[in-house]
Amino acid sequence: MKTWGRYELVAAPGDADLVFEIRLTVLQLQRERVLTDDSPASDSQFRFVIRDVKTHETLWGLTEHAQGAVLQGNRDKNFEQALAAVVAEVRRIAGAAAADSAKN
Numbered sequence: 001m002k003t004w005g006r007y008e009l010v011a012a013p014g015d016a017d018l019v020f021e022i023r024l025t026v027l028q029l030q031r032e033r034v035l036t037d038d039s040p041a042s043d044s045q046f047r048f049v050i051r052d053v054k055t056h057e058t059l060w061g062l063t064e065h066a067q068g069a070v071l072q073g074n075r076d077k078n079f080e081q082a083l084a085a086v087v088a089e090v091r092r093i094a095g096a097a098a099a100d101s102a103k104n
Contacts, residue, residue: 006094013053021049022086044068044079046086050093062089 001007001020010016027043044066050059066082069075 001090004091004094016053018059019051019053020090021047021051023047044082046082048086048090050090060093062086064089 002009007018013019023046025045025047027045046064046066047061048064049061051057052059064082064086066075067078069078
């Protein structure tokens with residue numbers, strides 16, 4: 001995010017204008033009630049929220065699901081893809097830096 005030219009990281013949340021929160025939640029689903037036979041037994045999702053420090057209001061929020069997998073290598077790959085999707089969407093929301101906009 002530092003390389004985007006839009007944000008400066010600070011040592012403490014109180015020194016910031018915005019706080020970026022990211023959370024990973026893994027929900028275990030009950031197969032007999034919710035799922036079909038070919039559905040995964042869990043739902044992993046990233047929740048990303050941008051908050052105003054002074055008002056504590058949520059300015060933006062998004063959720064990205066990480067596809068489940070049986071093999072650890074595939075779970076890791078799906079996790080990385082979901083995280084990359086979150087970062088790409090946040091970058092899109094943030095828009096171009098002032099220097100980038102001046103170039104166009």
